[in-house]
Amino acid sequence: MSKLSRLECSAACGAAPRDPDRVQHLCACGAPLLARYALDAATGRRMRDSLRDRPPTMWRYREALPPSDDDGPVTLGEGFTPLAHARRLGAAVGMDRLYVKDESANPTNSFKARGLSAAVTVARRLGATTVSVPSAGNAANAAAAYASRAGLSARVFMPRDVKTPFIRECELYGAEVTLVDGLITDAGRVAAETGGPLGWYDVSTLKEPYRVEGKKTMAYEIAEQLGWEWPDWMIYPTGGGTGIVGMWKACAELEALGWMPAAARRPRMVSVQAEGCAPIVRAFHDGAERAAPWEQARTSADGLRVPRAIGDFLILRAVRESGGTAVAVSDSAMIAAMREIGAAEGISSAPEGGATLVALRALLARGTIAPSDRVVLFNTGGALKYLDLLGVQ
Ligand SMILES: *Cc1c(COP(=O)(O)O)cnc(C)c1O
Numbered sequence: 001m002s003k004l005s006r007l008e009c010s011a012a013c014g015a016a017p018r019d020p021d022r023v024q025h026l027c028a029c030g031a032p033l034l035a036r037y038a039l040d041a042a043t044g045r046r047m048r049d050s051l052r053d054r055p056p057t058m059w060r061y062r063e064a065l066p067p068s069d070d071d072g073p074v075t076l077g078e079g080f081t082p083l084a085h086a087r088r089l090g091a092a093v094g095m096d097r098l099y100v101k102d103e104s105a106n107p108t109n110s111f112k113a114r115g116l117s118a119a120v121t122v123a124r125r126l127g128a129t130t131v132s133v134p135s136a137g138n139a140a141n142a143a144a145a146y147a148s149r150a151g152l153s154a155r156v157f158m159p160r161d162v163k164t165p166f167i168r169e170c171e172l173y174g175a176e177v178t179l180v181d182g183l184i185t186d187a188g189r190v191a192a193e194t195g196g197p198l199g200w201y202d203v204s205t206l207k208e209p210y211r212v213e214g215k216k217t218m219a220y221e222i223a224e225q226l227g228w229e230w231p232d233w234m235i236y237p238t239g240g241g242t243g244i245v246g247m248w249k250a251c252a253e254l255e256a257l258g259w260m261p262a263a264a265r266r267p268r269m270v271s272v273q274a275e276g277c278a279p280i281v282r283a284f285h286d287g288a289e290r291a292a293p294w295e296q297a298r299t300s301a302d303g304l305r306v307p308r309a310i311g312d313f314l315i316l317r318a319v320r321e322s323g324g325t326a327v328a329v330s331d332s333a334m335i336a337a338m339r340e341i342g343a344a345e346g347i348s349s350a351p352e353g354g355a356t357l358v359a360l361r362a363l364l365a366r367g368t369i370a371p372s373d374r375v376v377l378f379n380t381g382g383a384l385k386y387l388d389l390l391g392v393q
Contacts, residue, residue, distance in 0.1 A: 044257030104382030115211030205240035216246030274299030353379030
């Protein structure tokens with residue numbers, strides 16, 4: 001069913017492609033590996049004909065996702081989330097064609113479910129018994145849930161100051177939680193030091209190739225939900241970058257499948273970060289190919305508190321190749337935007353989701369985005385785990 005053929009170095013270092021039937025993490029050169037599929041127009045036609053009979057989850061695009069074992073994908077119903085036409089929010093910013101991709105509707109309340117569904121599916125197929133992940137919160141919850149669903153053990157490593165609901169939810173799914181002094185990068189170091197010698201299967205962002213594959217399905221869904229047209233802009237809150245990297249990869253795959261004309265203008269990607277941790281925004285405006293680590297990273301949007309991303313060059317490439325841009329926004333504006341999205345549309349948004357609305361306003365004000373453009377905001381998670389932010393004025 002899956003058309004996965006090989007894993008390639010994302011930095012094109014010249015190393016031979018890797019075999020996806022074996023456990024693979026990074027390329028020997030240290031860059032992430034990316035999955036490549038044998039996708040062509042004939043496959044695209046067959047898939048399109050059967051889509052209407054397939055379940056409304058991300059696995060409806062299974063030819064373009066990694067293979068599972070005989071028990072099928074490890075799924076909790078992730079994906080095919082609503083793409084809400086946000087008419088009132090649109091009116092508030094002077095737009096007719098504003099949409100919100102509401103990822104809070106996923107299992108564990110964030111889009112991290114997609115990536116972990118794909119990664120844990122592969123981990124089980126390749127015989128893993130324990131998965132481990134460093135996380136700012138949401139990835140840990142998703143890893144814990146999908147490991148439990150798969151019958152695997154989960155070990156999660158989070159910064160000590162992570163909000164309590166993230167810890168309790170991991171425990172709810174039976175995961176073992178370790179709190180680490182510092183940021184997600186420190187949690188990553190401790191996870192690797194602890195799990196490496198024990199043979200745990202590490203599902204850190206972009207250190208295995210399949211979380212990107214799960215997240216790319218957001219772009220497949222948007223194309224399908226808009227009747228096989230692209231929006232003009234996608235505004236995406238960026239931490240480790242799996243979402244942007246995956247969706248940019250999906251644009252090429254949809255062309256290979258013949259679902260989108262190769263001549264169609266692909267969506268412009270906007271990377272949004274917090275003013276207190278904006279390594280990608282700074283590198284974008286400096287014209288740099290890689291992002292220097294951000295010192296003293298601070299933001300209450302936990303998913304954006306990523307001072308250094310291993311896939312920085314891939315994020316920057318996606319933003320530049322798409323003709324997009326990068327914007328930093330303040331925490332107070334994000335939190336106000338959570339309330340605005342909730343009050344206008346009935347959508348529960350995480351601060352990261354709020355950040356996309358703030359970025360939209362900034363880009364409309366600068367004239368970068370035109371009021372007549374079709375824009376998709378990514379509400380990457382729900383508000384429930386961040387309620388403490390709403391109690392503070
Ligand atoms: C992880 C996370 C992000 C950042 O996602 P990436 O795809 O890793 O850049 C944004 N929002 C929320 C709610 C998250 O949990």
